[in-house]
Amino acid sequence: MLKNCEECGKVFAHPTRVLCEDCYKKVQASYQAVKEYLQQHPGATVAEVAQATESDVDLIYQFIREGRLSVVPKDAGLTCEICGTPIQVGRICRKCRGELDPSSVRGPQPESRKQPDESRVRYLDQIRRRR
Ligand SMILES: [Zn+2]
Numbered sequence: 001m002l003k004n005c006e007e008c009g010k011v012f013a014h015p016t017r018v019l020c021e022d023c024y025k026k027v028q029a030s031y032q033a034v035k036e037y038l039q040q041h042p043g044a045t046v047a048e049v050a051q052a053t054e055s056d057v058d059l060i061y062q063f064i065r066e067g068r069l070s071v072v073p074k075d076a077g078l079t080c081e082i083c084g085t086p087i088q089v090g091r092i093c094r095k096c097r098g099e100l101d102p103s104s105v106r107g108p109q110p111e112s113r114k115q116p117d118e119s120r121v122r123y124l125d126q127i128r129r130r131r
């Protein structure tokens, strides 16, 4: 499938990538440089990282948003998209992520509609007694 590179507009073919080979390599190289710089300079700001690695500030923010960096610049300014709590990685804080965890909520039903097992047993009892 042919598509246009999001960065330079060049036509290329790849099933999942949105960047052409050249731009993808550039982003990967920047990512490596940013990651390494932050590991060596954990207190660095976004501007410092951009300057030191010759990367685009937007690109660094993109890495941060994607949660790809284990160390983020100290002024990354990430906040949870749901509650606004400052966070280090990703888009949603740990608390909200816990609430969104599909294993803690079964299906699209709201919490209040879940019937406790006890009342279900009682209901089955009533049916049995009626017979
Ligand atoms: Zn490109």
Ligand SMILES: [Zn+2]
Pocket: 080, 081, 082, 083, 084, 085, 092, 093, 094, 095, 096, 097
């Ligand atoms: Zn939150």
